Structures are given as C-alpha cells and as structure tokens.
Amino acid sequence: MKNRIICRSLAWFTLLALAALLTTAPSGRAAERAPNIVYLLIDDLGRADCGFMGEKIIRTPNIDQLARAGAILDSFYVQPVCSPTRAALLTGRYATHTGVYTIVRPGAPWGLPLAERTLPQALREAGYTTAICGKWHLGEFQPAYTPTRRGFDQQYGHMFGQIDYFTHLRDGKHDWYRNDQPSQDEGYSTHLIAKEACRVIREKPADKPLFLYVPFNGIHAPHQVPASYKEPYQSLPEPRRSIAGMLAAVDEAIGQIVAALDEKGLRPDTLIIFSSDNGGPAPGKATMNTPLRAGKGTIYEGGIRVCAFATWPGKIPAGITIKEPLHAIDWYPTLLKLAGAPTAQKLAPDGLDIWPVLTQGAKSPHDALLLVGNSPAKAAVRMGDWKLLLNASEQDAEQAPDAGSALTGTVELYNLADDVSETKNLAAAQPAKVKELRARLAAFLHDAVKPGHLAAAAPAPRKRANPKK
Numbered sequence: 001m002k003n004r005i006i007c008r009s010l011a012w013f014t015l016l017a018l019a020a021l022l023t024t025a026p027s028g029r030a031a032e033r034a035p036n037i038v039y040l041l042i043d044d045l046g047r048a049d050c051g052f053m054g055e056k057i058i059r060t061p062n063i064d065q066l067a068r069a070g071a072i073l074d075s076f077y078v079q080p081v082c083s084p085t086r087a088a089l090l091t092g093r094y095a096t097h098t099g100v101y102t103i104v105r106p107g108a109p110w111g112l113p114l115a116e117r118t119l120p121q122a123l124r125e126a127g128y129t130t131a132i133c134g135k136w137h138l139g140e141f142q143p144a145y146t147p148t149r150r151g152f153d154q155q156y157g158h159m160f161g162q163i164d165y166f167t168h169l170r171d172g173k174h175d176w177y178r179n180d181q182p183s184q185d186e187g188y189s190t191h192l193i194a195k196e197a198c199r200v201i202r203e204k205p206a207d208k209p210l211f212l213y214v215p216f217n218g219i220h221a222p223h224q225v226p227a228s229y230k231e232p233y234q235s236l237p238e239p240r241r242s243i244a245g246m247l248a249a250v251d252e253a254i255g256q257i258v259a260a261l262d263e264k265g266l267r268p269d270t271l272i273i274f275s276s277d278n279g280g281p282a283p284g285k286a287t288m289n290t291p292l293r294a295g296k297g298t299i300y301e302g303g304i305r306v307c308a309f310a311t312w313p314g315k316i317p318a319g320i321t322i323k324e325p326l327h328a329i330d331w332y333p334t335l336l337k338l339a340g341a342p343t344a345q346k347l348a349p350d351g352l353d354i355w356p357v358l359t360q361g362a363k364s365p366h367d368a369l370l371l372v373g374n375s376p377a378k379a380a381v382r383m384g385d386w387k388l389l390l391n392a393s394e395q396d397a398e399q400a401p402d403a404g405s406a407l408t409g410t411v412e413l414y415n416l417a418d419d420v421s422e423t424k425n426l427a428a429a430q431p432a433k434v435k436e437l438r439a440r441l442a443a444f445l446h447d448a449v450k451p452g453h454l455a456a457a458a459p460a461p462r463k464r465a466n467p468k469k
Contacts, residue, residue: 039215067274076327090138098113126341131154135158223286225249
C-alpha cells in the first residue's frame with residue numbers, strides 16, 4: 001500500500017513538473033537555440049558587381065557560394081548613403097524617426113540619437129556576445145556615441161568612411177581603433193578587419209551566441225588595393241580595375257570568416273546576412289547597378305535597391321530568389337525574435353518580422369515601404385509594384401520642415417513590374433494612383449523629425465528671464 005501511494009505521488013509530481021515546463025517554456029522561435037548572427041555589410045557595392053547578380057568578369061566565388069546556399073533578396077532596400085543605412089539596420093527605424101538622413105561627418109556634433117535602442121544592445125540583453133569589425137559611421141564626438149557605449153562588447157576598425165586603406169588616415173587624422181581607443185595596427189584595412197573577425201569567432205565564449213557585425217570599408221573610395229589583387233583585371237579601365245581588386249580582397253576576407261565558422265563548427269547554428277549599404281556610385285564607370293536607374297545618393301532603384309542575401313543551413317531554403325519588397329529596418333525585429341530578445345521598448349521599430357518571408361514563401365509584411373533620401377523632401381513610397389517619388393531640389397530638401405510636410409518637387413510614378421529601370425513616368429497618365437500613393441507617403445512623413453545635422457546646427461533656444469517680483 002505504502003509503495004502504491006509513493007508511486008502515485010511521484011506520478012503526480014511528474015505531471016505537475018511537465019505542466020509547469022509546458023506553461024513556462026518559450027514558444028515558437030524563442031524555444032529554439034538562439035543562432036549566431038554574422039552581418040556582412042559591403043560599402044558602395046553595386047547591385048550587379050557580384051557573380052550571383054550577373055557580373056561576368058569580377059570573380060566573387062566565396063560570396064557567390066554563400067548566396068547560392070540561401071535566399072537572394074531581389075527587392076532589398078536600404079538608404080541612399082552610408083550612415084542612414086547603418087542607423088536603419090541597427091535600430092529598425094526609418095530615417096524619419098532617427099534623424100539620420102545623411103552622412104555623419106568627422107567631428108560633427110551629432111550622431112545616432114542616444115535614446116535609440118540598438119540591435120547589439122538588445123541582443124546583449126538576450127545573452128549574446130557582440131562585436132563590430134569595420135566602419136561605425138554613427139558618431140564619435142562624445143564617448144557616449146561610440147560603439148562600445150552602444151551595445152558592442154568589442155570594437156575594431158574605423159569611425160568614418162573614406163580612410164586610406166594602408167595608413168588609416170582620413171583628412172590627415174588617424175582613424176583606427178580597438179575598443180574605441182586608438183590602435184596603431186598596420187596593414188591593409190580589409191585584411192585587418194577579416195583577421196579580427198576570425199579572431200572574434202575563434203574566441204567566442206562557448207556558452208553565448210555571437211552577433212558579429214562586419215561593415216567593411218571596401219569597396220568605398222579611395223580605390224586602393226595591393227597590386228596582386230588587380231593583376232587578373234588588366235582588361236578593365238580604372239577605376240573599375242581597382243574596384244575589381246578591392247572586391248576580390250573583400251571576397252577573400254569573407255571566405256576566411258566562413259572558414260573560421262566552419263573550423264569552430266558554428267555554421268549549422270549561424271545566420272549569415274549580406275548586403276551593400278547603398279547602391280553603387282558612378283554606375284557604368286566605377287560600379288554596376290544594371291538594370292536599375294542611377295546610383296548612390298538617389299532614391300531611384302539604383303541608389304537604394306541593393307544586392308543582398310541571407311543563408312542559414314537547414315533553416316532558409318537554398319537556391320531561392322525572394323522578390324518581395326523588404327527593408328534593412330526589418331532585420332531588427334526579425335533578429336530580436338530569433339534571439340528571444342525582449343521586444344518591448346520606448347521607441348517602436350518601423351521594421352517588421354520577415355522570417356516567414358525567408359523560410360515559408362510568405363508575402364512581405366509591409367503594405368508599403370518608405371524610401372527616403374537626405375531629407376523628408378526627397379522621399380518615395382513603394383506599394384506593390386508601384387513607386388511614387390517626390391524629388392525636391394537640394395535647396396528645398398535642406399530647408400524641409402520637421403514634420404516633412406513639404407510634399408513638393410517633381411512627381412514621378414513608375415510601375416516596377418514593367419519598368420524596373422524607371423524610364424517611363426506614368427504620373428500624368430495615372431492621376432488616381434498618384435493621389436493614392438501621395439496620401440500614403442504623407443502618412444509616412446507626418447511625424448518626420450528634422451535631419452540630425454540640421455538640428456545640431458540650430459541655435460539653442462534662449463532662456464526666458466525670470467519675471468520681476
């Protein structure tokens with residue numbers, strides 16, 4: 001009798017324990033092991049500069065192999081220039097909400113606002129170890145704006161763009177750091193970034209997942225590379241020949257990073273994401289954005305629709321192309337959910353979870369995407385296959401009001417399904433569609449903040465004198 005009672009008691013406690021486990025265990029993706037995340041961001045890469053996007057002369061075997069192992073993102077949007085894309089990626093928020101519409105210049109008294117919760121901060125809260133190897137470009141005029149204060153456990157590389165690849169000088173000033181302190185490491189910057197990224201992978205704590213952000217300065221100007229990398233491309237004119245060599249060096253670096261993951265046995269548990277930070281500059285001469293119109297600095301497709309892919313063995317189907325419109329802001333909420341990180345925050349992301357798009361063939365979660373330039377007065381909206389642009393003059397763009405109410409400038413309307421090169425402006429022929437998209441764009445811009453560089457330059461408000469008693 002006593003043994004029967006004991007057995008019943010044990011069975012009862014077992015059922016209670018199982019019930020408790022089922023009710024407290026995280027559901028969905030949070031219940032799975034958090035993946036390592038490696039984000040490879042290439043600077044000024046053209047839409048068609050890699051083999052997987054159609055390039056026939058420049059060889060990018062390591063990049064191409066990764067692309068084929070996952071999903072090519074055919075309609076992946078970013079910002080037209082460097083800093084805004086980095087801000088969008090690391091906050092999940094449009095430039096209209098961060099104020100980072102344009103490049104943060106060296107010594108500029110502004111940067112990514114400190115109120116923004118960054119991706120490395122959120123992932124670190126979820127137990128990740130975090131590292132950046134490469135270009136920061138989101139502010140450094142005060143220590144609070146530097147990478148190790150914005151969520152990165154480790155930092156290596158440079159704060160700004162356009163550094164000399166060998167001396168690491170920008171405008172005569174040294175720009176190379178380790179953990180936000182000056183570093184005198186010598187060498188070609190692409191090689192140094194790859195070496196450090198591999199070190200981070202090899203020394204990853206066994207009990208923590210890794211977020212490794214690798215924003216290369218290659219292939220941004222100045223166009224510098226060891227001569228051996230240019231040797232196979234003697235048939236190309238400059239600057240295309242030097243850029244080909246620079247891209248070959250970046251491809252080699254990516255191969256080394258992947259090899260380090262393989263060496264540590266981390267590939268099966270690692271999501272690798274690849275993209276350019278904006279469209280290629282000087283298309284047709286320096287880079288190739290074929291068949292898209294224009295390039296870096298514009299809100300035409302060639303400036304903001306870039307080559308990109310995502311790969312994770314066994315999770316993302318291999319060899320597929322996803323045509324659904326996606327944006328850099330979408331990685332923030334997607335990665336937080338994959339990592340099981342807390343998603344509640346004061347400043348709501350504009351991005352949406354795109355994991356079902358990547359893994360299940362779902363439609364884009366967006367009904368429309370905002371595509372904004374260097375101010376609210378240079379903006380576009382994509383809804384389905386339709387795209388409306390309002391391109392204000394540079395002077396009007398600089399003087400755009402805080403709320404982004406200046407919906408002026410040249411109106412352009414394109415159907416991207418029929419005209420991906422944006423050659424036929426249908427605005428006059430489609431007044432109803434123009435009206436519809438203008439209303440959607442106005443809704444996007446109703447709470448647009450003033451560009452950060454203008455806000456920083458604005459005089460401080462005068463203090464009111466105390467009234468006389």
